[in-house]
Amino acid sequence: MDESLVGKTYVVTGATSGIGLAAAGLLVRRGATVIGVGRSPERCQAAEAQLRALGKDAQAHYCMADLSVQQEVRRVAGEIRSRTRTLDGLINNAGTFTYWLTLTPEGFETQWAVNHLAPFLLTHELLPLLQRAARARVVTVSSGSHYRTRLRWSDIQLRRRYNCLLAYKQTKLCNVLFTAELRRRLGAGANVAAFAADPGLVVTEMGFKHTPPLARWIWDRRRRGGIPAEESARGVVFLAVEPSIQGSVDIYWKHGQPKPPDRYALDEDAARRLWELSSQMCGILGAWGGAR
């Protein structure tokens, strides 16, 4: 039987649909308190009501934030800090696929901002809460699309030559590079462990949001080979809660099993360079809590 999570608190981003909503449901059913983050007030309200209906003691609270905007990431982190002193896990799940080149109000390419910079900055902001837990996790939802990809350092946001698929693949590669570098900076034996999750191909609405008819048609066909969100979410939640993997050296996991990521995702120079660039882009100077 699954261990009870009563007394534990997890933040799940992108918890209004798909894998994030399913992961939040699994956590709440096991007794955890979930702080969900979503961008739409209506979807946040509906998801909160859905999770609270899971039982009379169900603990779910939603915070609204458009994670493409750093100011919003910082604000929602402050809201989370005002709700809890300690966090047992942060699941960086929110993600987007943007067909056309679009820039955020702060001037970043949208996939770069939501899929990479937001998890980087939110983890930075919430690390002190995670460090207060006896044992905590940062799980970042990556993708099998990170394989066979390289970072285009000279045009990292692909703003000069935008290609939506390449932009998505790059950000999912960044999720693994970030996880590996976070581990190195926290050091062996840290109470916070970091993992990158490959959720597999999942039947969600992701490819239908803000995409043209052709992209929706392709996603409609492609996702037919996928698994239900709840099945995929089990592997993500496993990384957030399973006690036996706290000290594991494996970074990248699919459905509860370790899997070698692409070799480039383990490149220490690339990870360090990405960390420094992301710190500059987020205006983070100096050390990160215990992470150097």
Ligand SMILES: NC(=O)c1ccc[n+]([C@@H]2O[C@H](COP(=O)([O-])OP(=O)(O)OC[C@H]3O[C@@H](n4cnc5c(N)ncnc54)[C@H](OP(=O)(O)O)[C@@H]3O)[C@@H](O)[C@H]2O)c1
């Ligand atoms: N589906 C797959 O086959 C697949 C495969 C590999 C990896 N993934 C990854 O899995 C994660 C979850 O995706 P999904 O398939 O479950 O898609 P989804 O159902 O579209 O869920 C994405 C979540 O992120 C939220 N979100 C998007 N942009 C946001 C923003 N700017 N600010 C705040 N929240 C935002 C969405 O909010 P709304 O509800 O308002 O749209 C939604 O809650 C993503 O990181 C994705 O890259 C998915």
